[in-house]
Amino acid sequence: MTPLEAARARLERHxxxxxxxxxxxxxxxxxxxxxxxxxxxxxxxxxxxxxAPGTGAATVYRTLKLFVEAGIAHERNFGDGQARYEPAVExxxxxxxxxxxxGTIFEFEEPxxxxxxxxxxxxxxxxxxSHRHEIYGTCNRREACPRWPRS
Amino acid sequence: MTPLEAARARLERHxxxxxxxxxxxxxxxxxxxxxxxxxxxxxxxxxxxxxAPGTGAATVYRTLKLFVEAGIAHERNFGDGQARYEPAVExxxxxxxxxxxxGTIFEFEEPxxxxxxxxxxxxxxxxxxSHRHEIYGTCNRREACPRWPRS
DNA sequence: ATGAATGCAAATAGTTTGCACCTAA
DNA sequence: TTAGGTGCAAACTATTTGCATTCAT
Numbered sequence: 001m002t003p004l005e006a007a008r009a010r011l012e013r014h015x016x017x018x019x020x021x022x023x024x025x026x027x028x029x030x031x032x033x034x035x036x037x038x039x040x041x042x043x044x045x046x047x048x049x050x051x052a053p054g055t056g057a058a059t060v061y062r063t064l065k066l067f068v069e070a071g072i073a074h075e076r077n078f079g080d081g082q083a084r085y086e087p088a089v090e091x092x093x094x095x096x097x098x099x100x101x102x103g104t105i106f107e108f109e110e111p112x113x114x115x116x117x118x119x120x121x122x123x124x125x126x127x128x129x130s131h132r133h134e135i136y137g138t139c140n141r142r143e144a145c146p147r148w149p150r151s
Numbered sequence: 152m153t154p155l156e157a158a159r160a161r162l163e164r165h166x167x168x169x170x171x172x173x174x175x176x177x178x179x180x181x182x183x184x185x186x187x188x189x190x191x192x193x194x195x196x197x198x199x200x201x202x203a204p205g206t207g208a209a210t211v212y213r214t215l216k217l218f219v220e221a222g223i224a225h226e227r228n229f230g231d232g233q234a235r236y237e238p239a240v241e242x243x244x245x246x247x248x249x250x251x252x253x254g255t256i257f258e259f260e261e262p263x264x265x266x267x268x269x270x271x272x273x274x275x276x277x278x279x280x281s282h283r284h285e286i287y288g289t290c291n292r293r294e295a296c297p298r299w300p301r302s
Numbered sequence: 303a304t305g306a307a308t309g310c311a312a313a314t315a316g317t318t319t320g321c322a323c324c325t326a327a
Numbered sequence: 328t329t330a331g332g333t334g335c336a337a338a339c340t341a342t343t344t345g346c347a348t349t350c351a352t
Contacts, residue, residue: 021351022305056309061342064333079283080226081317081340097275108271113264117286124257125250126288131228133284135268137277172326172331192316207334212317232342233316306350319338325333 004034007072028052029063030072038076038084038105046099059094078105078134095132099139108135154238155185158223175275179203180214181223189227189235189256229256229285246283250290259286 001009011030013024032047033039039047045060064085067073076084076100081140093114097106113133152160161230162181166173181196190198196211215236218224227235229249259300264284272279289302 018167019306023351024308025308029310043161054309058343059308062307076164077228093268097277099277106275106277106288108275110267110271111179113267116261116264118258119284120247120261121288122289124259124290125292126248126250126257126286126290128288131284131286133282135279137272137278137279137281139275139278144262170331174326174332176333205334209318209335210333213332306349306351308347310338310347311345313344315340316337316341317339320336322333323333324331324333325329327329 003089004031006088006090007034010072011067014066020066024051025055025059026063026066028055029060030067033064033067033073033085034087036086038078038086040082040084044084044085056132077132082090095134097135097137100136101138154240157241158185158238160200161223162218162221165217169192174201176206176210177214177217179206180211184215184218184236185209185238187237189231190255191235195234203252225277228283229259230287246285248286248288251287252289253288 003128008027008030011026012022014020015026025141028046028051030045032044032051033049036044041057041060041064042144044064045055048060055064064073064083066079067085068075072088073085074084074088076096078084094107094109095113096107098104099106117131118128119134137151158235159181161175165171166177179202180195180199183195183202186198187195190231192208192211192215196206196208198260199206199211215226215234216223218236219226222241223239224236225239227229227237227247229235229247229296231254245258248259249255250257268282268284269279
């Protein structure tokens with residue numbers, strides 16, 4: 001089962017469970033969404049409208065919320081003032097590194113940090129719900145980074 | 152030297168260095184700002200206008216940016232859609248825990264997490280610039296938490 | 303048939319900006 | 328005197344919402 005198939009299955013299940021309707025737009029948006037990695041609404045809307053002109057921005061916003069509720073998307077906010085969404089892989093978690101020069105987004109996973117984090121929450125008497133951990137830096141990669149001046 | 156005095160000194164220095172002007176508003180906003188802990192612009196504006204009616208919102212926004220540039224404030228974003236600012240204490244760093252029920256903000260410092268974080272950045276070939284680490288949870292404190300139902 | 307989903311446009315919320323007036327230096 | 332600062336209102340950006348229309352069931 002491909003990630004897209006898995007996501008589609010989860011979405012169908014969620015839609016049925018909530019007594020919602022299966023629509024052309026929801027499938028189209030899902031397909032475009034699953035092709036991306038950390039897409040902004042703007043980017044996604046552009047992609048969708050390429051194949052399905054006439055799709056409204058409001059629908060994309062509403063559908064992304066639906067994806068989050070269905071557990072197939074995570075909302076991210078990297079401080080550029082717009083939300084980004086990424087496909088959620090079941091039982092998988094990672095945080096992000098962002099190059100402030102070129103905008104490249106890397107992912108990382110640090111069990112030790114996660115552990116410490118739980119301890120911190122506990123020490124403060126909080127029941128951990130979620131977290132957000134982003135590292136910002138510059139990627140020092142002339143070739144890869146679009147903002148590095150080419151000689 | 153109190154924190155306020157220290158901040159004022161740094162601000163004056165910055166203002167002089169940049170050839171800017173010392174104004175009544177900047178001092179008033181600084182004083183109100185240093186009284187708070189993680190104030191939103193809205194809250195700060197209200198405080199300032201209590202003592203200095205007529206102060207404009209734009210001035211508060213502009214002044215907070217100035218504070219950040221002068222190194223006496225940090226901008227924070229806890230996902231409630233508005234920026235918050237907190238006094239920067241020199242050579243001190245902490246991250247945050249936020250109670251999603253009552254909004255209480257706790258601070259924490261975990262050298263081990265910081266260390267791992269640097270290693271992660273390095274492993275990905277990034278020069279670490281900054282980071283953001285927030286833990287969200289619920290504080291389980293009937294008495295302290297305004298959103299807990301009183302019996 | 304009928305209620306939910308869509309698309310558009312208008313509304314919102316936080317923040318920024320243009321500009322005439324004011325004020326520190 | 329005069330550049331920089333302030334206050335107001337208008338502009339902006341991302342997102343949400345109201346509503347008439349369309350579509351899945």
